[in-house]
Amino acid sequence: MGAQSLSFSAEHKVRLSIFALGILPYLSAAIVVRLLSLVWQRLSSIERSGERGRRKISGYTLILTLAFSTFQAYGYASTIQSIPALVSDPDEWSVLAATVSIVGGVFVLIWLSEQITRHGIGNGLALLLSVNFLVSVPRDIAGIASLLESGQISGNLVLFHAVFWIAVVALIVFVEGARRNVGVEFAERKIGDRLLPARSAVLPVKINSAGFLVPATVAPWILFLPLAGLTYVFGADAPWIAAAYRQLQFGALAHVVLGSIAVFVLAFVYTANVVDPEYTAKSLAQRNGTIPGVAAGDATADYLDRVVSLTTVVGAVYLTALQLIPEVFELYGIGLPYSMIVNGGGALVVVGTALDIKTQVRDVSLTNPGGVRR
Template identity: 30%
Template sequence: MSAIESIAKNSDLRKRILFTLALLAIYRVGVHVPTPGVDGNAVLSFFQAQNNGIFGLFNTFTGGALSQFSIFALGIMPYISSSIIFQLLTSAIPYLEALKKEGEAGRRKINQYTRYATVALAIIQGYGISTWLMNSTSPQGQPLVIAPVVAFLPFQIMTIITLTAGTCFIMWLGEQITERGIGNGTSLIIFTGIAAAIPHGAQQLWELMRSGEMRFAVILGLIIFMVAIIAAVIYMEVAQRRITVQYSQRQGGGGMQSMQTPSSHLPIKINFSGVIPPIFASSLLMFPATMAQFVNVPWLKALQDSLNPSGTIFNILFVLLIVFFSFFYTEIVFNPNDVADNLKKYGGFVPGIRAGKTTADYIQRVLERVNVLGCIYLCTICILPGLLTSQLNVPFHFGGTSLLILVGVALDTAQQIQSHMITQKYEGFLKGAKIRSRRVQF
């Protein structure tokens, strides 16, 4: 039976997939709803001129909403930023750490704080971007704002309300997809925005080949290279370093006792920190360029020019920050001492390693070695867009954080679909089985 037939016969899974697709379609429609008071053509021409810079990167994550300056121009990034911040704070602030240990009730409280932080970040970003719009013009000299007053409200206030409401609506869509759909809603929204740019990129390659600016052999080699990179990313995302763990268990029978040691393993992903290091690193490097757009300070302009995404200085700093955040994030979220204590508590041990502190040191040593390989992998993928843009003049972003998100979300969603299908099979098996019970009387 094919996967499509299995999904068709699984009514619950089919409803979840259709619900997810419907909400993602609503999101894509909202991307094309303009913000009041903005000249859409002037904004689009500005972003086309800045496509390979910071705005091109931001526009990729918003699925084109920023270049059109729609009501979803901020995208889901304020929610992502606040989620990452609170994830790190739960390991640094005792109150949040205690909430995390309370289970479902504590998780809901942390989610509520995350929503409040999302609104605050959206208001700050909305104020900054509305101020920038009022003081900027298109490459042709046209003002980006055509209505300083919208619906009896100043343009800045109207823009802040519109963008904040758009971000909150996207956040709600993501939560609904997570609860009632399939996959992680926030990740799928980012996935949809990035994937929406793929047809446009293919069209640009076709136009380059038709105009003779890029030969067919070069384009074919580029496509083969992309397929190879995607295969390598998939392999590295599922790759694990498995530490063998055995559990001691006594079994008695007829006055005899024997020792059984069932074995298991402790999986450590090669890319343990995921896409968080590239996001943090790019955010720090893009901050001076973002401020330079809003504040007319000479040294910020000079710093912006030196931190060109395709420049050498940018790539060197990008690699160093990725390495730093990879080890920093791993150190915060993974505690080898807690793992060693839990293994000792349940009778587990690593063969050849003494339980307790020695086991913790061994896990830490393995984790650091795996992290080195993960950092090499992340750095290679993340500097790839700049190399392709500068060396081959590729007219779109390929690689980096966007590729990691695409592959990671696709793998996670496929695993959840497979889990639902397996659950349906087990339920069907139990429904068809006749279980008889015999009452025993004493």
């Protein structure tokens, strides 16, 4: 029992802390609120109503985070009570204490991410997510080196993966920095006593405006929530239910195909909210801005919609390919036993965070003498 307890402590020590849930409940709540804003016009209007609206959205997100984290923490705490080596005298108060502690840990991380965003360099939430991905890399490399030394995997396979991930990172850097620039002309206008001269500018459209977290997080919900509902109605013993779950296992062909379709479609849906052609056309009209050769108003909105749609095709294919990396490895049996955390999505989050920090550091260096942030 002592050896078993020691092994459990060594491998899962990080899980037995007040930060057991990490920042994921907050991330899930933020995604749910974002999805609701896509289908609920009132919530979308609140989000776009300025600083006061953003504070309201933040409040809604925190309330939902409290609900998610409490539910998960209670299940986690209840499971811990069933392990005698961890809890010698389990009771209701110990479950309550563990639940409150874990929920408190989630909100400490939320506070920390906000402080990093406000006073530091980079986005605090993205930094915490990146750390969550990066901490598994040294352990995975050590495990692969051990298997290579024992002859359980070939050196050629390890070399292939090393070259592959270098190419993936290079692709992410290229795509995340790519823009489709739409030329815009602003006419001369007067604001108060100031006369703003006519000028030219560009409206940049990102290749990947959808990011990764929303499409990748919501895609499994689309696949498994309906199946979970059918399981509740017909029971898990139904043969066709069991067959559906087998076909939707990670690495199965049906999961690869349906998951790819879900990510591709969600990239379009989310981009339509992030880059709203009608809203952009109205903003340009209010500032006397026009796209050369395109009439103001509906014609501008239609033109921007075509540009964003064509650009999003490339971005959606790119996101789908990143999502498929571990499943393709599993399907063809060419994977290595590294953590599932190390995948295309994790690489995108880490590289995107690094690029964001680089941009902010450069801006600080250019705007403040000596690069000192003020």
